[in-house]
Amino acid sequence: MLVGYSSSSEEEEEEDRRAGTGPKNSGSRECEAEEEDGNDGCPVRKRARTEEQVTKTRLPVPGCLLAMFPDEVDTQNDDSSLHGGRIRSFKHERGNWATYVYVPHPPEEEFVELLEELLSAARARGVVLTLQEEFHLSLSQTVVLRHHWIQPFTRSLRADLAHCKRFVCSARKLKVYCNAEKTRTFLGMEVCSGHVQLLDLVRVVDRTMTEFHLDTFYKEPSFHVSLAWCVGDVTAQMKECVQELQRVVDEREDGPFLLRLDGAELRCRTGNKTFRFPLES
Template sequence: CSGSPLIHVNLPKRNICLVLPYSAPAPRLHVPESVLRMFKEQEEQEAPPDESEKHGGRLRTFPHERGNWATHVYMPYVAEEDFQGLLQALLCCARTYVPSLSPLPEFHISLSQVVVLRYHWIAPFVQSLKERLRSVSRFICRADQVKVYTNQTKTRTFLGLEVSSGYSKLSELVSEVDKVMEEFSLATFYKDPSFHLSLAWGLGDLSEALGGQRLQELQETVDGFEDSSSFLRIPGTEVRCKSGNKFFSFPLR
């Protein structure tokens, strides 16, 4: 019986040794490479260190975690040549007081805070947005009031144009977006928001440097700019959602 698994059965006046056949452990199966790669694209890659010097000194609002997708809902505005001309005039005036101001590469009116989604939430989140927004009709709003904003941590300042008409329609959009946020236990938008187009930004709290008489000068630049009443009318024809590197569009009715 030596060298093999044994079972001893004690019977009266006898000791019987049963020999069981030996079997080696089954080898571990190899996982195909195609299976290992199946879900690779579903998670964001690990982010490199937050090298703020490569982003104009900007820092993340929240730390990056693998699988977390920063998500934002907004109404886009495609700037035409006349709008770019006004932006340059405003920057020329504002840089007299804050030389470090930089123009933003694109423009929009925010309809949500930046929230964090896990990858498997994205599809149902987008579907819920689609269902909520499909009944909202198109509209026109106007953004022509110069205003200075800072983020919650006072690490960045934005020069923007606040909406002066169309507030109720934007509030309707936010109401629908907020319902989706609540479905996923995410932060809703600010109460009594100041809807606006951000135009330029700078590091730190620059609200005092751009306030008072300086703000009045900037407003006079807008009021006196040729045809500004025309190109500062913003068509509300679609809502967009950006989640990580993915973009989704929701045309309004």
């Protein structure tokens, strides 16, 4: 009799559920817990509670892992106040690398002493200059290189420079330069010997630039080493005192200063990477 009663109760509950008047099963209660009425009266499913917990407990990526992929991290800062007022020639974008080819010049003691005298003389004439952070002679324009081009670009450049000979050039005459955007003015020392060898190297570098559809060097370049700079276009003001600055170069105790560049290697700077290309002896 007890069995029959149980069966009858189950049948009644089943009929109630079909009619919509009986209690909902546990599965229905779970659904009810996951739904709420929307503005239109239709049920809207809530985000699963487990998903919320995963979001709240998600840990930051360890710094050691980020360091494994430095090329994907934007370390550039376009705030000019952090760079002495300098303004980028082109906007920085992730994956774009400022790239140029040059002859390095490590400064010697006599050269540093001359620079201090030049800055002091310019300051006396109302021109405040900032020394370059490094000294070099450019053999290309600054171009934008995509990150995935770096390896093939430098490989092509190395192959083209493989049989180029090392050289010596010198500079003595001061000259004023201003960039194309008129955002910076430079005091440079122009090359007076070795011009032919530099032109030969530019033609080699230009081949790689052309291969990657990048701008080649100037048609009539004024090869020089930039010594110092200031913000804005102050070309006229600097040209007024350049003759006085030239006297500082020519009338030193040990005789006129001559800047000598030993072209033992070329370098390519792209972003924060530097590639070296030794030249044949």
